[in-house]
Amino acid sequence: MPGSSPHLQGQTTHIVEKVGTPALMMNKRTIREKYQEFRDQFKGARVYYALKANPHPGIVQLLQELGCEFEISSLGELESLLQLKVPTQGIISGNPVKERAFVERAHVSGIDLFAFDSYAEIDKLAECAPGSRVTVRLTVPNDGSEWPLSNKFGVESEDAADLLVRASARGLRPVGITFHVGSQCTKAATWAKAIDKSRIVWELAADRGIQLHLLNVGGGFPIEYLRPVPSTAEIAEVIHESVARAFPGGVDLAIAPGRALVGEAGILAATVIAKAVRDSKPWIYLDVGVFNGLMESVGGIKYRILTPRDGPPIQCVLAGPSCDSFDVISTEAEVPHLEVGDRIHIMSAGAYTTAYASQFDGFHIPAIHYTE
Amino acid sequence: MPGSSPHLQGQTTHIVEKVGTPALMMNKRTIREKYQEFRDQFKGARVYYALKANPHPGIVQLLQELGCEFEISSLGELESLLQLKVPTQGIISGNPVKERAFVERAHVSGIDLFAFDSYAEIDKLAECAPGSRVTVRLTVPNDGSEWPLSNKFGVESEDAADLLVRASARGLRPVGITFHVGSQCTKAATWAKAIDKSRIVWELAADRGIQLHLLNVGGGFPIEYLRPVPSTAEIAEVIHESVARAFPGGVDLAIAPGRALVGEAGILAATVIAKAVRDSKPWIYLDVGVFNGLMESVGGIKYRILTPRDGPPIQCVLAGPSCDSFDVISTEAEVPHLEVGDRIHIMSAGAYTTAYASQFDGFHIPAIHYTE
Numbered sequence: 018m019p020g021s022s023p024h025l026q027g028q029t030t031h032i033v034e035k036v037g038t039p040a041l042m043m044n045k046r047t048i049r050e051k052y053q054e055f056r057d058q059f060k061g062a063r064v065y066y067a068l069k070a071n072p073h074p075g076i077v078q079l080l081q082e083l084g085c086e087f088e089i090s091s092l093g094e095l096e097s098l099l100q101l102k103v104p105t106q107g108i109i110s111g112n113p114v115k116e117r118a119f120v121e122r123a124h125v126s127g128i129d130l131f132a133f134d135s136y137a138e139i140d141k142l143a144e145c146a147p148g149s150r151v152t153v154r155l156t157v158p159n160d161g162s163e164w165p166l167s168n169k170f171g172v173e174s175e176d177a178a179d180l181l182v183r184a185s186a187r188g189l190r191p192v193g194i195t196f197h198v199g200s201q202c203t204k205a206a207t208w209a210k211a212i213d214k215s216r217i218v219w220e221l222a223a224d225r226g227i228q229l230h231l232l233n234v235g236g237g238f239p240i241e242y243l244r245p246v247p248s249t250a251e252i253a254e255v256i257h258e259s260v261a262r263a264f265p266g267g268v269d270l271a272i273a274p275g276r277a278l279v280g281e282a283g284i285l286a287a288t289v290i291a292k293a294v295r296d297s298k299p300w301i302y303l304d305v306g307v308f309n310g311l312m313e314s315v316g317g318i319k320y321r322i323l324t325p326r327d328g329p330p331i332q333c334v335l336a337g338p339s340c341d342s343f344d345v346i347s348t349e350a351e352v353p354h355l356e357v358g359d360r361i362h363i364m365s366a367g368a369y370t371t372a373y374a375s376q377f378d379g380f381h382i383p384a385i386h387y388t389e
Numbered sequence: 390m391p392g393s394s395p396h397l398q399g400q401t402t403h404i405v406e407k408v409g410t411p412a413l414m415m416n417k418r419t420i421r422e423k424y425q426e427f428r429d430q431f432k433g434a435r436v437y438y439a440l441k442a443n444p445h446p447g448i449v450q451l452l453q454e455l456g457c458e459f460e461i462s463s464l465g466e467l468e469s470l471l472q473l474k475v476p477t478q479g480i481i482s483g484n485p486v487k488e489r490a491f492v493e494r495a496h497v498s499g500i501d502l503f504a505f506d507s508y509a510e511i512d513k514l515a516e517c518a519p520g521s522r523v524t525v526r527l528t529v530p531n532d533g534s535e536w537p538l539s540n541k542f543g544v545e546s547e548d549a550a551d552l553l554v555r556a557s558a559r560g561l562r563p564v565g566i567t568f569h570v571g572s573q574c575t576k577a578a579t580w581a582k583a584i585d586k587s588r589i590v591w592e593l594a595a596d597r598g599i600q601l602h603l604l605n606v607g608g609g610f611p612i613e614y615l616r617p618v619p620s621t622a623e624i625a626e627v628i629h630e631s632v633a634r635a636f637p638g639g640v641d642l643a644i645a646p647g648r649a650l651v652g653e654a655g656i657l658a659a660t661v662i663a664k665a666v667r668d669s670k671p672w673i674y675l676d677v678g679v680f681n682g683l684m685e686s687v688g689g690i691k692y693r694i695l696t697p698r699d700g701p702p703i704q705c706v707l708a709g710p711s712c713d714s715f716d717v718i719s720t721e722a723e724v725p726h727l728e729v730g731d732r733i734h735i736m737s738a739g740a741y742t743t744a745y746a747s748q749f750d751g752f753h754i755p756a757i758h759y760t761e
Contacts, residue, residue, distance in 0.1 A: 067712075068751075069711070069712060069713075069749065069750040069751070072751065089751065090710075090711065090712045090750050090751060091710070091711075091750055091751035091752050092751065093748065093750075093751030093752060093753060094750065094751030095751070096751075097751065111712065112710075112711075112712045112750075114662065114663040114665070114674045114708075114710065115662070115663070116662045116676060116710065117662070117729075117730075134665065135663065135664065135665035135666075137663055137664045137665065137729055138663060138665075140729075141663070141729070168667070168714060169708060169713075169714040169716070169717060170712075170714075171667075172667075290486065290487070290488045290489070291486040291487070291507065291509055291510060291513070292507065292509045293486070293506065293507035293509065293510075294507075295540070295543075295544075302486045304488060308745065316715065336486075336541060338462075338463070338484075338486065338488065339441070339462065339463075339484075340439075340441060340462045340483065340484045340542075341441075341541075342540060342541040342542075343688065344541070345541060357489075357509055357512075357513070358489075372747075372749055372750075373680065373747055373749050374747055375744075375745055375746055375747040376465065377441065377744055377745050378441045378462050378463055378465075378466065378484075378744075379440075379441070379444065379461065379462060379463035379464065379465030379466030379467075379468075379469065380463050380465060381465060
């Protein structure tokens with residue numbers, strides 16, 4: 018289980034004693050190892066970190082030192098990277114739908130690759146980032162993913178080809194295709210289907226005089242919460258095989274992992290603040306909940322929880338600290354008998370936790386600290 | 390419709406031209422009128438503003454000038470009120486489940502009324518706020534409310550009486566009962582049922598030597614979004630009748646509105662940043678979405694939207710700006726044909742919008758400005 022080594026648990030406990038809870042402890046070694054794993058498994062590909070997973074400056078700096086590049090969505094994300102002196106040639110814009118002010122600023126800053134999937138966006142890009150390289154976002158099956166993304170973004174193959182032609186007519190440079198299999202995707206075959214579908218667009222575009230060379234297979238690489246997931250190597254193998262079969266002439270491959278680079282590196286340290294019995298079921302209240310860090314529990318993520326107590330697991334409701342009934346982390350958590358004041362560790366909490374967090378009801382967002 | 394007067398729309402447009410979007414425009418006159426309405430309808434009752442609805446300093450200052458008191462849940466909320474010099478004799482702690490550090494700080498600051506609903510909380514209060522006055526949180530029916538609260542907090546009548554006896558034995562001073570009918574409750578009869586149930590606890594406690602005098606009927610007062618709701622006067626009448634019938638000896642009545650004091654005072658100004666057609670359905674993307682202001686749309690709140698365009702309403706999907714598929718405000722919004730760049734006004738957006746907001750994906754939380 019990631020993060021559960023006695024050494025790392027010890028470091029975490031030591032820091033938490035000083036800084037209190039809730040606190041998100043990010044382990045630098047795990048991030049390094051994860052990045053290296055993607056480098057090794059995707060040789061020759063460009064690796065863009067999807068910043069939205071966890072935009073904390075310490076993570077950006079570490080990944081940048083390692084040679085990682087970045088995928089962003091907004092002016093806010095761009096400004097944070099510029100402040101950290103990230104070179105813009107290593108930044109791409111992955112959001113198919115963008116604010117005009119972001120596109121303008123990105124263009125003058127030197128960002129030259131934008132995803133899109135609508136005619137309105139072509140007009141915006143042609144006006145605010147003339148001559149830029151663009152990738153069309155293709156709708157692909159999201160089988161086996163925890164958070165399917167297909168309904169909000171992406172177009173079907175015919176439309177994708179039409180959009181590429183139109184972009185070219187407006188002076189943009191269509192270079193490739195991007196897709197997303199959905200977040201926390203546990204079926205490697207889903208990438209294979211998406212790659213096969215990309216080939217159709219590729220050929221439709223070629224028939225109309227548009228030569229593509231870039232294939233961004235996105236993120237969605239799963240991490241381990243409670244259950245084992247396919248390894249990066251297994252998924253990479255499927256992707257490489259599919260690409261070789263679908264594109265015998267080769268492609269420039271890009272990937273954009275977010276969760277997979279930082280999720281397993283994070284331990285969210287929390288404290289039991291209260292206990293109750295309701296309808297004969299035990300309730301455990303923590304100082305971190307749905308609003309200040311565990312929003313993904315609403316979408317079905319079940320975190321592994323390490324506690325300082327032995328004893329058989331008891332099924333209980335795990336809730337956050339706020340006055341809001343929506344602030345329930347799990348109705349079927351299993352933890353040993355706990356007491357008020359106990360410190361617990363919520364594992365694999367490095368992605369989409371503090372990133373989603375708000376200060377609702379006056380509860381602080383966990384501060385981020387680093388372990389070696 | 391609240392907020393739709395030409396005068397107020399004009400003021401809002403004027404400020405938004407300067408400050409840009411997204412921006413939450415809070416109208417002070419509406420807050421004043423709403424507070425006065427509660428004062429008039431609940432003569433003799435103490436009115437506590439449930440700070441979590443919108444904790445912005447300007448709102449606190451205005452309500453304080455008007456004589457309103459405050460209900461809080463956390464150390465963060467306490468600190469913000471202390472910073473604004475709110476006297477602690479006008480603050481109560483409404484969260485049945487509290488962090489120890491909050492209780493300690495509240496006690497030394499002079500807060501003397503705490504809600505609770507578990508044995509563990511009695512221990513905490515007896516240790517950290519000895520001798521304090523306490524109210525027990527009773528589970529009550531949540532019929533007709535948009536966000537039922539009953540499963541996370543509250544106990545049944547017998548347990549409530551037991552807890553009051555136990556609190557007394559630990560040196561706390563049990564003074565009354567608190568309940569919550571659920572947020573945005575549109576059935577006045579739900580309060581009546583809760584009051585009848587409170588009487589049972591009252592009598593059970595009296596039989597065991599505990600004389601109560603305080604009844605906090607909580608919040609849940611509804612506001613107008615798309616559909617009309619019962620007026621404060623209608624709900625007040627039901628509450629007064631029920632109290633008179635259930636407690637012929639009289640009670641000290643308290644109410645804790647949040648949404649009802651500030652919701653209709655807020656206009657969230659937003660801009661159309663993109664458009665697309667997906668599965669033959671129009672999609673409109675705004676610069677505010679589920680994460681940076683409209684979280685309650687996930688729970689079913691449908692906002693009224695004013696646009697600068699005439700023309701027949703078109704059914705469309707209204708989405709936020711982030712890369713996240715969860716960031717969809719409504720799949721069945723009805724607005725006239727809109728263009729990228731159009732400014733729209735989302736009405737009755739003063740409560741539980743910026744309060745829940747995060748900066749996910751780099752999109753800013755709407756700044757709050759005030760109109761007269």
